Amino acid sequence: MTKVCVPTAGPGGLDDRVGEHFGRVPTYTIYDAKTENVEVVDNSSEHAGGTGLPADILAGLGIDVLLCSGLGRRAIGILTEHGIEVCVGQSGTARDAIDAWKGGRLSGASDADACQQHAFRDRHG
Amino acid sequence: MRIAIASGKGGTGKTTVAVNLAVALAERESVQFLDCDVEEPNAHLFLDPQFSDRETVSKLLPVIDEAACTRCGACAEACEFGAIAVLAETVLVYPEICHGCGRCRMVCPANAIREEPHELGVVESGLARGIPFAHGLLTVGEAMATPIIHRLKERIDPERTAILDAPPGTGCPTIAAIAGADVALLVTEPTPFGLHDLKAAVGVARSLDVPTSVVINRDGVGDDGVERYCRAEGIPVALSIPFDREIASLYSSGTILVDARPEWKPRFVGLASQLKEMAK
Numbered sequence: 001m002t003k004v005c006v007p008t009a010g011p012g013g014l015d016d017r018v019g020e021h022f023g024r025v026p027t028y029t030i031y032d033a034k035t036e037n038v039e040v041v042d043n044s045s046e047h048a049g050g051t052g053l054p055a056d057i058l059a060g061l062g063i064d065v066l067l068c069s070g071l072g073r074r075a076i077g078i079l080t081e082h083g084i085e086v087c088v089g090q091s092g093t094a095r096d097a098i099d100a101w102k103g104g105r106l107s108g109a110s111d112a113d114a115c116q117q118h119a120f121r122d123r124h125g
Numbered sequence: 126m127r128i129a130i131a132s133g134k135g136g137t138g139k140t141t142v143a144v145n146l147a148v149a150l151a152e153r154e155s156v157q158f159l160d161c162d163v164e165e166p167n168a169h170l171f172l173d174p175q176f177s178d179r180e181t182v183s184k185l186l187p188v189i190d191e192a193a194c195t196r197c198g199a200c201a202e203a204c205e206f207g208a209i210a211v212l213a214e215t216v217l218v219y220p221e222i223c224h225g226c227g228r229c230r231m232v233c234p235a236n237a238i239r240e241e242p243h244e245l246g247v248v249e250s251g252l253a254r255g256i257p258f259a260h261g262l263l264t265v266g267e268a269m270a271t272p273i274i275h276r277l278k279e280r281i282d283p284e285r286t287a288i289l290d291a292p293p294g295t296g297c298p299t300i301a302a303i304a305g306a307d308v309a310l311l312v313t314e315p316t317p318f319g320l321h322d323l324k325a326a327v328g329v330a331r332s333l334d335v336p337t338s339v340v341i342n343r344d345g346v347g348d349d350g351v352e353r354y355c356r357a358e359g360i361p362v363a364l365s366i367p368f369d370r371e372i373a374s375l376y377s378s379g380t381i382l383v384d385a386r387p388e389w390k391p392r393f394v395g396l397a398s399q400l401k402e403m404a405k
Contacts, residue, residue, distance in 0.1 A: 045207075046206070046207065046222060051205065051206045051207045051222075052206065052207020052208075052222075053207060053210070053219060053222070055210075056207055056210045057207075059210075078210065078217065081210075081212050081214075081215070081217070082210075082212060083213075
């Protein structure tokens with residue numbers, strides 16, 4: 001596992017805050033654990049006026065792990081189908097989340113971790 | 126002549142203006158009313174139509190034959206909207222994102238895709254005070270309003286003045302309602318919120334090459350920002366409706382302003398004349 005993605009609330013980067021909602025953040029900050037390279041990708045999904053679902057876009061970018069605050073049940077399902085590991089409950093900066101992941105302090109998400117306000121709405125990303 | 130009544134902001138008085146315009150104008154010429162706010166139509170509450178026809182509106186959704194599918198990914202790649210994801214074991218179709226264009230079926234080399242209609246809502250039509258009336262109803266839980274709006278617009282009679290009550294906002298449903306109109310009448314309130322969303326609506330109308338005119342509703346609240354903006358942009362303010370308790374009260378009881386206060390009739394007729402001048 002090398003590519004780690006953190007949804008970020010602002011312009012992105014390691015010092016940006018973890019975005020509150022996976023699908024609706026403006027940027028995704030991507031950290032390559034092998035090369036230590038950091039890349040910022042704009043949210044081009046339909047949630048941000050573009051096309052496609054964020055989960056599919058991240059899969060297309062070759063993401064292995066998602067570290068986020070919260071997300072909907074269906075997003076967890078699609079990410080899991082793509083083989084992307086999901087860790088919820090992150091806060092602080094992208095760097096904090098990545099450090100916690102590096103330290104092995106995070107565990108994977110399941111359906112039970114889905115944001116409750118979306119749990120009844122399958123169409124959420 | 127097609128008049129689209131629109132607004133960036135919701136709750137500014139689109140339906141009030143549309144309904145009064147229709148009733149005032151119907152005494153002098155043939156009009157037609159199309160409520161294109163298919164997510165929350167409300168003109169029927171004022172015009173009280175008798176519906177005589179109900180038509181289902183569907184879009185075509187791809188259905189994947191998993192046995193024939195080779196997971197080649199051609200369908201997902203061809204989709205303009207990201208409505209299909211090809212995974213190792215299966216293919217996911219997101220019905221709410223799919224626009225029903227059929228491109229995935231056309232490009233599938235294995236012939237593994239067929240299309241099935243998926244119901245989105247209905248169009249109901251009939252007569253209200255002798256005025257041909259139609260509205261659309263998007264089924265709760267469905268996301269795509271535009272096919273219903275397009276179906277409504279197929280009913281436009283070129284011999285009549287068509288009044289289209291557009292959905293609020295500046296998204297696809299609003300664009301679908303305004304596109305092809307001779308003039309867009311943008312209803313706003315004179316507040317910073319109203320101005321902000323008016324600017325967005327003007328942007329939409331301009332990008333569609335539709336001339337705009339403005340109605341200021343609840344005139345007297347807020348500030349003069351909308352008037353200054355309209356003056357600077359050369360957009361005529363065709364009518365102002367004051368912030369008035371009686372007008373609000375009439376609305377709340379489902380009473381049409383020009384019925385209760387006939388002095389408003391010539392004002393709405395005058396509004397229509399201005400729009401006709403602009404559309405020329």
